[in-house]
Amino acid sequence: MRRGDLDDLAAFAAVARSLSFTRAAAELGLSPSALSHAMRGLETRLGVRLLARTTRSVAPTPAGERLLRSLNPALDEVNRGLAALADWRSEPSGTIRLTTFAYAARTILEPSLPRFLLDHPAVSVEVVIDDRLTDLVAAGFDAGIRFGETIEGDMVALRVGPDLRTVVVGTPEYFARHPIPTTPGELEAHNCVSYRLSGGGLLPWEFMQADREIRLRTGGQFVVNDGALAAAAIRAGAGLGYMLESDVAADLASGRLVQVLDAWCPPFPGCHLYYPSRQVPPALRALTDALRWRDRERRNA
Numbered sequence: 001m002r003r004g005d006l007d008d009l010a011a012f013a014a015v016a017r018s019l020s021f022t023r024a025a026a027e028l029g030l031s032p033s034a035l036s037h038a039m040r041g042l043e044t045r046l047g048v049r050l051l052a053r054t055t056r057s058v059a060p061t062p063a064g065e066r067l068l069r070s071l072n073p074a075l076d077e078v079n080r081g082l083a084a085l086a087d088w089r090s091e092p093s094g095t096i097r098l099t100t101f102a103y104a105a106r107t108i109l110e111p112s113l114p115r116f117l118l119d120h121p122a123v124s125v126e127v128v129i130d131d132r133l134t135d136l137v138a139a140g141f142d143a144g145i146r147f148g149e150t151i152e153g154d155m156v157a158l159r160v161g162p163d164l165r166t167v168v169v170g171t172p173e174y175f176a177r178h179p180i181p182t183t184p185g186e187l188e189a190h191n192c193v194s195y196r197l198s199g200g201g202l203l204p205w206e207f208m209q210a211d212r213e214i215r216l217r218t219g220g221q222f223v224v225n226d227g228a229l230a231a232a233a234i235r236a237g238a239g240l241g242y243m244l245e246s247d248v249a250a251d252l253a254s255g256r257l258v259q260v261l262d263a264w265c266p267p268f269p270g271c272h273l274y275y276p277s278r279q280v281p282p283a284l285r286a287l288t289d290a291l292r293w294r295d296r297e298r299r300n301a
Contacts, residue, residue, distance in 0.1 A: 092282040104145040194218055
């Protein structure tokens with residue numbers, strides 16, 4: 001296609017739709033004579049007559065009608081594409097509704113969201129913290145943050161945190177009173193601190209070794225739906241805990257806690273921000289960029 005052909009095709013469509021050089025010229029910001037000259041040049045280049053002219057009217061020829069039927073959807077698509085560019089040019093604004101759970105709120109949002117809000121004063125963010133998996137569309141959320149392995153395959157998912165590992169820990173004093181478990185099945189004989197999910201069920205303790213997966217609902221004296229209170233009981237020696245390794249790294253390094261069943265606790269995909277469509281508004285696009293996990297940058301910081 002030659003330079004200027006698209007403009008001339010759009011001008012032809014305007015003439016063919018309005019059936020008037022005068023009206024089409026006014027729409028395009030041209031003089032009628034300049035528009036008529038452009039149409040004759042287009043017909044010459046294409047080698048076919050597109051418009052039937054008389055002293056009082058203009059109408060597309062059969063060839064012109066056929067071209068118009070092809071042009072209309074193509075020009076509409078071009079116009080939509082140009083309109084969409086406004087999203088990229090404009091300052092992000094609007095409201096983002098985000099669903100997540102306590103760990104992600106603490107480790108992903110707390111370090112980054114305040115800066116995002118300061119940098120984007122026209123964007124409002126509502127965060128709902130809930131450990132239940134939420135249907136984003138049905139609940140009216142724009143996006144969510146969950147562990148990567150729990151996100152449905154039809155969602156667009158973006159990593160916002162590193163891989164994680166959940167480990168079983170207890171105090172030296174606890175193990176002075178109880179034998180160290182060597183397999184997940186032996187946990188049935190232990191006093192385990194269980195976490196109650198918002199939906200009512202207990203968080204399962206998940207293990208894997210050599211492609212063998214085990215999910216246990218453990219028992220014990222204490223069931224709670226608050227991570228901090230669970231951690232306090234575990235650190236006091238009241239029972240074994242199923243905790244993120246990053247949350248107890250300092251305890252393990254100091255010897256305040258002891259890790260068991262290490263071979264049964266492989267890493268799993270960490271936090272991902274996810275949403276149901278690749279067509280995202282500028283505000284959500286800005287948030288995804290602010291939260292995106294940049295592993296190399298963080299290691300070198």
